[in-house]
Amino acid sequence: MEKNDIILTYGSDPVAMTRALLEAIDIESLIPDKNTSIALKPNLVVAVTADSGATTHPAIVKEILSHLREKGYSRIKIVESAWVGDSTKEGFRVNGYEAISKTFEVPLVDVKDDEYRKLTSNGITMEISKTILDTDFLINLPVLKGHCQTAMTCALKNMKGCLSDRSKRMFHTLGLHKPIAALNAIRCADLVIVDSLNGDLDFEEGGNPVETDRMFATRDSVLCDSFGAQLLGFELEDIPYIQLAEKMGVGSTDLTRARFIQLNEPANNNEARPSGEVAYLAKHTLPKNACSACYGNLIHALKRLDEVDRLGNLETQICIGQGYKGEADPNKIGVGVCTKGLGKSLTGCPPKAIDMIQFIKDL
Incomplete structure (x- = not known):
């Protein structure tokens, strides 16, 4: 080879x-x-x-x-x-x-x-x-x-x-x-x-x-x-x-x-492509150096909320990631321990998707 x-x-x-x-x-x-x-x-x-x-x-x-x-x-x-x-x-x-x-x-x-x-x-x-x-x-x-x-x-x-x-x-x-x-x-x-x-x-x-x-x-x-x-x-x-x-x-x-x-022929020639769903859901986030586990859970939570038509009620973007460490802004909302200085924050490293869902529902 x-x-x-x-x-x-x-x-x-x-x-x-x-x-x-x-x-x-x-x-x-x-x-x-x-x-x-x-x-x-x-x-x-x-x-x-x-x-x-x-x-x-x-x-x-x-x-x-x-x-x-x-x-x-x-x-x-x-x-x-x-x-x-x-x-x-x-x-x-x-x-x-x-x-x-x-x-x-x-x-x-x-x-x-x-x-x-x-x-x-x-x-x-x-x-x-x-x-x-x-x-x-x-x-x-x-x-x-x-x-x-x-x-x-x-x-x-x-x-x-x-x-x-x-x-x-x-x-x-x-x-x-x-x-x-x-x-x-x-x-x-x-x-x-x-x-x-x-x-x-x-x-x-x-x-x-x-x-x-x-x-x-x-x-x-x-x-x-x-x-x-x-x-x-x-x-x-x-x-x-x-x-x-x-x-x-x-x-x-x-x-x-x-x-x-x-080595052989494919059964069909249909080319599968990403759906673009992540890009759509990501519009509701403001990531700064977010770890994969934390950001993945947030995207998963947003997906679940979108499935029951609850994303339309989300009027602000969700901050997430290590870039928010030490930032204190009462007007921002975040998930993950790195955003604990913001006005509203769900702590955890990473927080569970189910907890993120409830947190966003309660906003």
């Missing part, structure tokens, strides 16, 4: 599709030493199952582990961290990773409990999982889906789960895009296998899955996300971290030089 290859397969059976990709990849050509340490990095941003459109299908993980074991690799770990405010261990539990760990004798590493190393890239110092940094070969297993702050998330942003929670918060303070690129300049995946079976095309935390029935693999995380952006109908300029990562030497955005290897 060459660096510029993008291998695609279509269908609805993650086991058969993963097997087809692995056979085409020829993992032994990429990892000739059977003593190589390998880490699988799925997306378990929240503790929900894959049918929600938010998390990596565990069947993909199982098939990769089965394949690696068959080929004689034994030094394998599964490494992940949920977003700030959620439990990685609960994500492992609800998706059956404890049984996967036992069956394949593969340890589960919760990055929240890991040791970290402080490294600096492009002027940004961050705490990165020691397990990830010590891994010889990293297989990134992102879900191609929408994101309420960065429009899209796939390979490059999925690496954010390799950070301490403190660094995740800092990334939001810095606006996400440059830090995501800088992280990948320190450590990016050696192989990316993308779960694009039914990702939520609007929300990172899922809830609105869209069946796109495809998976694809590549060795270049920048090329991967450039292709993912194209699939979702975005221009590269819509997702700044992709081009920033290219400038930092992580990979290439040039899809004209990619070699597309299609």
